[in-house]
Amino acid sequence: MSRFVLGLDPGPPGEHTGLAVIEQTDEGICVVRHLERFRPGAPYRQIAE
Numbered sequence: 245m246s247r248f249v250l251g252l253d254p255g256p257p258g259e260h261t262g263l264a265v266i267e268q269t270d271e272g273i274c275v276v277r278h279l280e281r282f283r284p285g286a287p288y289r290q291i292a293e
Contacts, residue, residue, distance in 0.1 A: 245270065248277075252291070258284050261291060 246267050253262040265278035282291055
């Protein structure tokens with residue numbers, strides 16, 4: 245069974261926010277499944293959706 249980890253780096257005002265979804269397989273291999281960068285000032289509601 246794979247394990248997924250979500251990482252969020254909310255940037256300070258004027259900087260981008262980064263989101264990463266990483267899968268760790270049963271074999272211990274980590275695979276980046278999704279990367280996204282949100283514009284500076286993006287509302288948290290938009291990021292959560």
